[in-house]
Amino acid sequence: MPRTTLLRQLLQQRHLTTHEAFAAQYERAAARLAELDRDPRLASLQVSPRQFDRWYGGELLTLPRPDACRVLEHMLGRPVSELFSMAYDGDSAHDRDEEPSTRQATSASPPREDDENPLDIVTRTRQLTASNADDATLAFLDLSLEGIASRYEQDGPYALRPQTRQVRQLAHTLLDGRQPPRTRRELFRLAARASGLLGYMAVNTGDFALSEAYCTEARDLSREIGDLDTDLWACGTLSFSLYYAGRYDEADACAAAAVERAPRHAQCIRLLANGRARALGKTGDRRAVEQAIGEALHLSDLHEAPVGLTACISFEPYGRARTLANAVTSHVALRNAAQVLRDAEHIDDLVEHSTSSWSRSLVRLDVATALLQQRTPDIDHAMALGREALRLCGGTPISSVYQRSRDLHEQAGPWRDHPAVRDYGDEFRTWSSQPAALAMASSAS
Structure with a gap:
């Protein structure tokens, strides 16, 4: 019935x-x-x-x-x-x-106050464990971020930024709903990494205020769940942003504070080489630069870091060649031309066989600058490397390439009447007239 x-x-x-x-x-x-x-x-x-x-x-x-x-x-x-x-x-x-007597007998036994309806228990349990994000959704978000990182140096920030924003927005929308702790923690991690990637992209497009906001969000979200790996990566990206914004003391302080929290962590390779050493080079502290690079290389051995040139935007630890490429940049700032040329020669084969046109461009610009810093400048070779660097980037300019190619042009100022310098100047002006490069020039002024 x-x-x-x-x-x-x-x-x-x-x-x-x-x-x-x-x-x-x-x-x-x-x-x-x-x-x-x-x-x-x-x-x-x-x-x-x-x-x-x-x-x-x-x-x-x-x-x-x-x-x-x-x-x-x-x-x-x-x-x-x-x-x-x-x-x-x-x-x-x-x-x-x-029968009335049956109902009376039933009502004569009052219910115990601590009894609960079994249905209420089941209902509440289902509410507590309900989720608007299943494992398939989490896997989709994770794979999307991995794909963005793997394609970054081929497609560039302008092409990949919309997809990254969509991933971040979806993670935030899901976090507004209900999930059990395991799922919620993973959503926090994915949201933090999406914000960190957007922060990195904002540096490459010259928007340093936006980058700082994204990086701070990534750091705070990762700290909320105790995700040290993403937290340190976000600190490294924030230091990277401060460096290209010309705030060198702050870039060093940011990286140093992160290293102090976990000195032996693999992410400290990047914090020391990309964060501390380059910023210290700009402030002229030669001894501190050598110490930071030495600690980074020691950690590379400790963690058996890959020998090759790891992707610039990767969440994985820096490879040894990437660390040495940052050492090259640090010594350029110190005007230590001989050390620049030695380190660059050591990683030349790895750089040339990497898939990163940006990395090949940046190392060329560093070597070109060092060639001008020598006691006997090699102007023709320096300008040839500068033109190669511009051509490698083609139609995908990023702020780091723009800044270093501009700096090279300024370094060559004393030889402005030299034919090679004039040729480089013409090519630089043409390259920097692209809309994306013009936006970087505006933000740098």
Whole structure:
């Protein structure tokens, strides 16, 4: 005999007592809820005739699945624990047929105050463990970020920035909903990494204020969940941003504070080489530069860092060649031309066989500058390397290449009448007239 549940009563009142009528109303409610919750999976929910018969007849032993419960609550405006509660508390028709003495005997035994309805326990457990993000969604976000990082030096920040923003927005939207701790922690990690990538891209497009905001967000999100690896990476990216904004003391302080928190962590290779050494080179502290590079190379041995030139935007630890490339830049700032040329020769084969046109361009610009800093400048070779550097970047200029190619042009000023310097100047002006390079010039002025 069907049990008289609140669900049954509400469906009778609304003339939804057939599967066809109920299913049509249910699917409309699911579509509306999908729109409100920004959860497209809800829009595909349907009810089979068998499910309807069980719900309408009160035959359930457990509640429906969480997404179905949400639709029912949205459709009927009552908590699901109330909709099915009568199925467990007894049916009113049966109560009316009982003898008065039976009902009196039952009422004579008051319920214990600490008893709970089993349905309420199940309902609350489902609410606590419900999630708007499943493992497939988390995997999709993670793979999207990995793909962006792997394609970055081929496609550049302008092409990949929209996709990265979409990943970040989706992670933030999901975080506005409900998840169990494991899922929520992973969403925090992914949101932090998306923000960090956007911070790195903002440096390459010359927007240093935006970069600082993104990097701070990445750092704070990762600290909220105790993700030290992403936290230190975000600090390294923030230091990178401060360096290209010309705030060298702050760039060093940011990296130094991060290293102090976990001196032996693999991310400290980048913090020491890219963060501290380059900033210290700009401030002229030769001894501190040597110490930072030495510590970075020691950590490279300790963590068995890859020998090659790792991707600039990777979340993985710096490879040895990448560390030495940063050492080259540090010694350029110190005007230590002999050391620049030695280090550059040591990594030349690895740089030339890397897939990073930006890295090949930047090393060429550093070597070109060092050639001008020698006691006997090699002007022709320096300018030839400068022109190669500009051509390597082609139509994908980034702020680091723009700054160093501009600095090379300024360094060559004393020889402005030399034919090679004039040729480089003409090519630099043409290259820097691209809209993206013009925007970098504006932000640097």
